[in-house]
Amino acid sequence: MVPPQVHRLSLPLLESMMNNSSSKNKLAFIVALLGTALIFISCSSDSNKESDDSGDDRxxxxxxxxxxxxTLELTVQATGVIRSHDQCPITPEVAGKVVEKIRDVGDPVSIGTVILAIDPEPYALAEAQADAGYRSAQVAYEQTQRDYQRAEELKTSEDISQNELEAMRLQERTAFANLSSAEAAYKLAQRNLRLTEVVSPIYGSVAQLNVQIGQQVSPGIPLGTIISSDNIEVEVGLSERDIIKMVKGIRVEITTDVFPERSFAGTVRRIGQAGLNMGRTFPVVITIDNNEGLLKPGMIVKAQIIWAERxxxxxxxxxxxxxxxxxxxxxxxxxxxxxxxxxxxxxxxxxxxxxxxxxxxxxxxxxxxxxxxxxxxxxxxx
Structure with missing residues (x-):
């Protein structure tokens, strides 16, 4: 860079000018002189800078x-946790003591697979008693049927009165009602005996089972959970700007850090119509194709929802x-x-x-x- 050019006045001339001026004029003259020098320096510096810039050959x-x-696929990205679309509680329908655990956490189950057994003895006795009552009621009904038929025959020959016939008919109807009640009690006893085996109502695997052998259980109180790994889904939250782009059935690509080299196909199944968290996010449920059973409920996945193609x-x-x-x-x-x-x-x-x-x-x-x-x-x- 070329050094700034400063124009100087000769010293004798400067001294002569100052000697011929008053003190006030001397001060004003010095200030003006310094200002002029600064202007010259600034102009010279800017000129050199412009020269440098114009010569930038980098x-x-x-x-x-x-x-x-x-072609560009337009997407919305979100993150969620996999859950099972089909899941149900393991709930006994009869009370009693657990005598056997046939399945445990992680075991696969089918419809009707026995998971645990409740002591069947009290229910077997009740079933036998109901069976005996049913048989007795059946015999009584058959007897009243025969008696009523005989009474009708006697009525034609006027060997019995109309009142006696009506009484026989009432006995026959009462015996039939008793038989129906005994039959219902017997069927209920049979059902309760079957329910001592707690079975799975769906295909899947045991996710939870909180029960021990010897434990007393009550009807209606869940003991665990069965989930299906075939039918899984993920719920994600989208902003109000993105939720308006969603259409049921559009394609989704699912990825997870567990299988970084793979992607799984998904479909938008349900679109929330009301915002959560004070309207900040809207829920969208995505079903995932998991035929190989690689994805498990609880895994964190990333969903890339393809909402348009340009x-x-x-x-x-x-x-x-x-x-x-x-x-x-x-x-x-x-x-x-x-x-x-x-x-x-x-x-x-x-x-x-x-x-x-x-x-x-x-x-x-x-x-x-x-x-x-x-x-x-x-x-x-x-």
Whole structure:
């Protein structure tokens, strides 16, 4: 850099001028002289700086991206925890003492698989007693039937009165009612005996089982849970801006850190119509294809909901945007010279963003090195 040029007055001339002036004039003269010197220094410095800038021949290495029309899937991303769509409690329907645990946590079950057994002896005795009562009522009813039929025959020959016939008919109806009651009691006793075996109502696996052999259990109080790993789902929360994009049945890609190299297909099954957390998020339920049984309830997954597809659009990597710029700014390369372009942004798939205007098909877009560029600087593509 050339040193600033300072114009100096000769010392004799300066002394002569000061000797011929009053004190007040001397002070004013000195101030004016210093100001003039500063102006000269500033102008000289700016001139040298402009000379340096105009001579900037740096070459900035950059990486470029060839802008071409493409199809872009627009997505909304969210995170949630897998849960079973089909699950039910393990609940005994009769009281008693647990005498056997046939299945435990983690064991697979089918419809009708016995999970635990309650002491059947009291219910077996009750069933036998009900059976005896039913048989007795059946014999009594058959006897009253025969008596009534005989009474009808005697009535035709007028060997018995009408009142006696009606009494026999009443006995027959009463015996039939007793038989029906005894039959119901017998069937109930049979059912209670069957219910001493607590079985699974669905296909799945035992997720929880909080019971010990010898423990007294009561009807209606859950002892554990069965879940289905085939029918699983995840509920995610979306913002009010994203919930309006949702349509039942749209495609979802599910990923998890447990299987980083794989993705699982999903479908939006239910869309919440009311916001949670004071309206900040809206629930969306996604069913997941888990035919291989790899995903388990409780796993954390990422859902990429594909809500639209745009064809023949100009989309660029998000990282190509210049950091810290007040307006969206991209750099393209023409004849090894960087050119800044203010652009209008469109929708994004999370990784790429659609450019509505500002660049054209075929442009060489800078995707690395753009944050140190300015207009007209030379670049080298690597």
């Amino acid at each position: 070459i900035v290495p950059v990486r470029v991206y060839h802008v071409m029309p493409q 064809s023949q659009v100009l989309a660029v990597p998000r990282e190509a945007l210049v950091s810290g710029s007040e307006k969206p700014l991209l750099y393209i390369v023409e004849d090894k010279i960087a050119i800044g372009c203010e652009v209008k942004l469109g929708s994004s798939d999370g990784n790429k963003i659609i450019i509505e205007s500002g660049i054209a098909e075929g442009d060489l877009l800078v995707v690395e090195g753009q944050n140190v560029l300015r207009d007209s600087i030379k670049v080298e593509i690597f």
